[in-house]
Amino acid sequence: MDLFATRRSIRKYTSQEVEGQMVETLLKAAFFAPTARNLKPWHFLVIDDRQILTELAEEFPTMSMLAGAPLAIVVCGDSEISEDFWPDDCAAATQNILLCATQNGLGSCWCAVYPRVERMEGFVEKFQMPEQIKPYSLIALGYPDETKQTPERYDPARVHYNGFKPAAEQ
Ligand SMILES: Cc1cc2nc3c(=O)[nH]c(=O)nc-3n(C[C@H](O)[C@H](O)[C@H](O)COP(=O)(O)O)c2cc1C
Numbered sequence: 001m002d003l004f005a006t007r008r009s010i011r012k013y014t015s016q017e018v019e020g021q022m023v024e025t026l027l028k029a030a031f032f033a034p035t036a037r038n039l040k041p042w043h044f045l046v047i048d049d050r051q052i053l054t055e056l057a058e059e060f061p062t063m064s065m066l067a068g069a070p071l072a073i074v075v076c077g078d079s080e081i082s083e084d085f086w087p088d089d090c091a092a093a094t095q096n097i098l099l100c101a102t103q104n105g106l107g108s109c110w111c112a113v114y115p116r117v118e119r120m121e122g123f124v125e126k127f128q129m130p131e132q133i134k135p136y137s138l139i140a141l142g143y144p145d146e147t148k149q150t151p152e153r154y155d156p157a158r159v160h161y162n163g164f165k166p167a168a169e170q
Helices: 002-006 020-031 050-059 061-068 086-103 117-126
Strands: 042-047 071-078 107-112 133-142
Touching (some): 002 086, 042 050, 050 117, 061 107, 071 086
Antiparallel strands (some): 071 133
């Protein structure tokens, strides 16, 4: 439970590089994610080039934390392998990377690419992605330079046993 509770979106990072071994650990965690029909329709684009990270921060305002991040992983789906479930499969892989990052002392932030068409098109063009490769999320990563508290989030009002009951009966 600690792992889930301590994972927060971290947008400030120290200048410490993320070691290659750690990147491989994050990717291995991603590949353990469940996928529809076990099709595993992913591609992972690792970005550790300072200039590209800075460009992304400038081009995509929702990813401005990349200006100070040493690493990003773009999770992509292959629509030729899984036409309809690639977004779900990419979401599962994204969450695995976030939790693995927390477990290993890294800060991370999930940044949406899909379903924002202009962001998807921007990534396809920038990284020369083939037609069937769909950029889904970008995960900013680095050693954390901010701490966040764990808020209480469990909400029994959003939990329903055996059906949704009319409000009067709750
Ligand atoms: C699908 C999705 C898209 C998100 N996109 C962005 C984003 O583009 N930029 C950003 O800074 N945070 C983004 N976030 C992070 C959320 O803002 C964050 O998860 C939320 O505020 C809850 O905070 P926590 O992650 O610390 O629990 C995204 C999260 C999800 C799940």
